[in-house]
Amino acid sequence: MNGEPIIDVRGMTKRFGDRTVVDHVDLTVRAGEIFGFLGPNGSGKTTFLRMLCGLLRADDGSGTCLGHDVITESEAIKREVGYMTQRFSFWEDLSIAENLDFVARMYDVKNRRQTVRKSLEQLGLAGRKDQLAGQLSGGWKQRLALAACLIHKPKLLLLDEPTAGVDPKARRDFWDEIHHLAGEGLTVLITTHYMDEAERCHRLAYIAYGKLLTHGAVDEVIGNERLTTWSVSGQDLAKLTEQLRARPGVEQTVAFGNMLHVSGGDAAALEQGIAPFRTDQYEWRQVESGLEDVFIHLMDKSKDNSLS
Amino acid sequence: MARFRAMLAKEFIQMRRDRLTFAMMIGIPLLQLILFGYAINADPKHLPAAILVADQGPEGRTLFSALQNSGYYDLVRRVQSEAEGRDLLARGKVQFVINIPENFSRDFIRGDRPALLVEADATDPGTTGNAIGSLSTALNTALQNDLKGPLESLAANDGPIDLRVHALYNPEAITHYNIVPGLMGVVLTLTMILVTGLAITRERERGTMENLLSMPTRPIEVLVGKLVPYILVGYVQVTLILLAARFLFNVPMFGSLLLLLLAAALFIVANLAVGITFSTIAQNQLQAMQMTFFFFLPSLLLSGFAFPFRGMPHWAQAIGEVLPLTHFVRVVRGILLKGNGIGNIAPELWPIALFAAVAMFIAMKRYRQTLD
Ligand SMILES: Nc1ncnc2c1ncn2[C@@H]1O[C@H](COP(=O)(O)OP(=O)(O)OP(=O)(O)O)[C@@H](O)[C@H]1O
Ligand SMILES: [Mg+2]
Numbered sequence: 001m002n003g004e005p006i007i008d009v010r011g012m013t014k015r016f017g018d019r020t021v022v023d024h025v026d027l028t029v030r031a032g033e034i035f036g037f038l039g040p041n042g043s044g045k046t047t048f049l050r051m052l053c054g055l056l057r058a059d060d061g062s063g064t065c066l067g068h069d070v071i072t073e074s075e076a077i078k079r080e081v082g083y084m085t086q087r088f089s090f091w092e093d094l095s096i097a098e099n100l101d102f103v104a105r106m107y108d109v110k111n112r113r114q115t116v117r118k119s120l121e122q123l124g125l126a127g128r129k130d131q132l133a134g135q136l137s138g139g140w141k142q143r144l145a146l147a148a149c150l151i152h153k154p155k156l157l158l159l160d161e162p163t164a165g166v167d168p169k170a171r172r173d174f175w176d177e178i179h180h181l182a183g184e185g186l187t188v189l190i191t192t193h194y195m196d197e198a199e200r201c202h203r204l205a206y207i208a209y210g211k212l213l214t215h216g217a218v219d220e221v222i223g224n225e226r227l228t229t230w231s232v233s234g235q236d237l238a239k240l241t242e243q244l245r246a247r248p249g250v251e252q253t254v255a256f257g258n259m260l261h262v263s264g265g266d267a268a269a270l271e272q273g274i275a276p277f278r279t280d281q282y283e284w285r286q287v288e289s290g291l292e293d294v295f296i297h298l299m300d301k302s303k304d305n306s307l308s
Numbered sequence: 309m310a311r312f313r314a315m316l317a318k319e320f321i322q323m324r325r326d327r328l329t330f331a332m333m334i335g336i337p338l339l340q341l342i343l344f345g346y347a348i349n350a351d352p353k354h355l356p357a358a359i360l361v362a363d364q365g366p367e368g369r370t371l372f373s374a375l376q377n378s379g380y381y382d383l384v385r386r387v388q389s390e391a392e393g394r395d396l397l398a399r400g401k402v403q404f405v406i407n408i409p410e411n412f413s414r415d416f417i418r419g420d421r422p423a424l425l426v427e428a429d430a431t432d433p434g435t436t437g438n439a440i441g442s443l444s445t446a447l448n449t450a451l452q453n454d455l456k457g458p459l460e461s462l463a464a465n466d467g468p469i470d471l472r473v474h475a476l477y478n479p480e481a482i483t484h485y486n487i488v489p490g491l492m493g494v495v496l497t498l499t500m501i502l503v504t505g506l507a508i509t510r511e512r513e514r515g516t517m518e519n520l521l522s523m524p525t526r527p528i529e530v531l532v533g534k535l536v537p538y539i540l541v542g543y544v545q546v547t548l549i550l551l552a553a554r555f556l557f558n559v560p561m562f563g564s565l566l567l568l569l570l571a572a573a574l575f576i577v578a579n580l581a582v583g584i585t586f587s588t589i590a591q592n593q594l595q596a597m598q599m600t601f602f603f604f605l606p607s608l609l610l611s612g613f614a615f616p617f618r619g620m621p622h623w624a625q626a627i628g629e630v631l632p633l634t635h636f637v638r639v640v641r642g643i644l645l646k647g648n649g650i651g652n653i654a655p656e657l658w659p660i661a662l663f664a665a666v667a668m669f670i671a672m673k674r675y676r677q678t679l680d
Pocket of ligand 2: 045047160
């Protein structure tokens with residue numbers, strides 16, 4: 001993916017009172033890329049997206065979005081961006097068709113009626129177009145929101161947790177659609193808390209406490225952390241977890257169903273740490289660290305830093 | 309019992325969090341207390357009166373002091389002609405014009421019962437009622453001393469003078485004539501401020517504001533687009549009240565309705581500006597509603613709509629003069645009942661325009677195109 005940079009910002013910062021919520025974040029997203037933006041709750045993802053499309057004034061930072069200055073030209077940026085808010089933000093007392101029509105008018109879409117009709121058909125809601133948006137189920141609201149964001153043919157999509165609370169099948173359809181759009185040249189910046197979705201992104205960034213901790217393709221992100229992970233299965237893993245946590249070298253344990261992932265940054269120390277428990281009772285296997293292991297590791301590390 | 313206490317505790321916590329609502333819950337009763345307790349007076353005294361004196365005799369002076377002493381009249385001006393007096397009445401500068409005709413003293417001494425002409429701006433019967441009522445007693449008592457000898461018999465009959473009161477604009481003292489036109493301003497104030505405040509805070513409360521702001525719109529497009537429907541609603545209200553005034557209450561309509569509709573436009577804009585300003589402060593619809601009420605209450609009570617403006621103490625009148633409703637009530641009453649034209653209402657229009665300009669400036673300054 002070597003297209004021109006669509007988002008190219010440096011040092012983006014936002015403070016609320018004396019809290020720095022986004023702290024000097026640099027980010028480059030290239031044309032046609034699906035870029036995943038991950039981070040724990042309250043890490044500043046939504047705030048960052050809002051700064052990109054001019055909904056919040058940045059306290060510091062510079063750069064371009066779609067070739068326009070991200071600080072001074074938000075009006076031009078808004079014209080070419082489709083922003084899907086985290087919370088459903090269409091008018092619940094307007095019908096589906098009325099919502100789409102309103103958005104189309106706001107963006108001065110050519111051939112408005114036709115565009116809206118086509119959008120309704122693609123959405124599969126042509127038959128229910130007169131239903132009020134407020135009566136839709138959560139999943140359908142999400143689909144309506146996406147359709148509305150796309151109606152003016154934006155060059156950049158900013159999607160804020162678009163699949164929260166959506167069933168697996170709908171989620172998969174959603175991602176197929178995103179990949180299809182990216183194939184046509186649309187650039188997508190998407191926030192999510194789902195690991196499987198993170199893995200479907202071309203590149204990722206991970207943000208915690210307002211700071212960008214790592215970015216790159218999935219394997220780069222994993223590789224950069226140099227985390228060693230062992231998987232263990234057997235009886236009474238809860239008790240084992242407790243014992244392992246007290247051991248030197250063991251930095252984190254994460255339960256995956258009947259398995260436990262035990263990770264540490266220092267491979268040798270970790271091996272020594274788990275040595276006493278490598279008995280017949282348990283089955284141990286060294287595995288490749290997954291994204292989730294890495295993210296939890298990053299988060300714990302940054303929490304330690306922010307506390308000290 | 310435990311659950312009841314839990315509920316109680318929760319409500320108290322929430323009440324304390326919503327500072328503005330809490331402040332209003334305390335503030336509104338205080339405001340009412342002050343307004344009803346100190347500002348409102350249903351027996352207005354010291355009403356401004358002009359005198360037209362064509363006779364220099366001593367009885368004239370007796371009459372002046374009698375009027376002054378009654379407490380109801382303040383003789384603030386001397387006019388040279390009846391026309392000048394009428395003009396002052398039309399513009400609401402004075403409440404009364406007292407006319408002492410030529411040869412008043414001579415006729416009085418002769419026992420010819422000279423006429424004393426009192427013209428009153430009786431648009432609001434509540435303002436003039438007591439002043440007029442007290443008139444004949446005050447005058448007769450004052451003239452008692454002059455009624456010596458042969459004149460004494462007059463006192464027993466119809467009185468020594470022929471008191472003629474002309475209650476102008478509303479001769480039959482019909483309260484509807486006064487209330488119904490004023491109601492137009494009251495209704496507009498309440499709905500325009502409330503509805504704009506709600507329309508904008510609703511977008512914020514429901515989260516649709518974020519969506520709206522992410523679209524390439526200018527604030528002026530959003531605001532004007534939002535407000536125009538409510539301006540139309542305002543005109544529907546004006547029309548309804550005018551129709552009711554005409555056909556249900558038979559309120560006379562002497563002036564130009566077109567002028568009235570134009571003045572209403574200015575007044576509506578002033579109120580919309582207040583509504584927008586409130587919406588930039590209020591966090592939710594409830595707060596917007598309370599702020600509206602906080603503005604509406606003094607408007608209602610201090611504007612001269614419900615209680616005589618001239619009955620209020622100076623500080624209350626000063627506040628009243630700032631409020632657009634005060635001036636609009638005068639404009640509507642002036643146009644409908646007095647047949648005032650643009651020249652006579654202009655002094656009431658510019659305060660509304662000034663208020664609108666200042667409120668609009670604050671609204672625009674505070675209106676944010678971003679979420680912070
Ligand atoms: N308008 C605001 N005023 C004050 N603080 C705010 C405001 N908006 C957000 N914050 C704070 O900024 C921080 C970052 O919030 P943000 O919504 O960007 O997080 P997020 O990464 O999107 O979280 P989530 O994954 O839960 O959506 C939070 O701690 C939040 O409390
Ligand atoms: Mg968020």
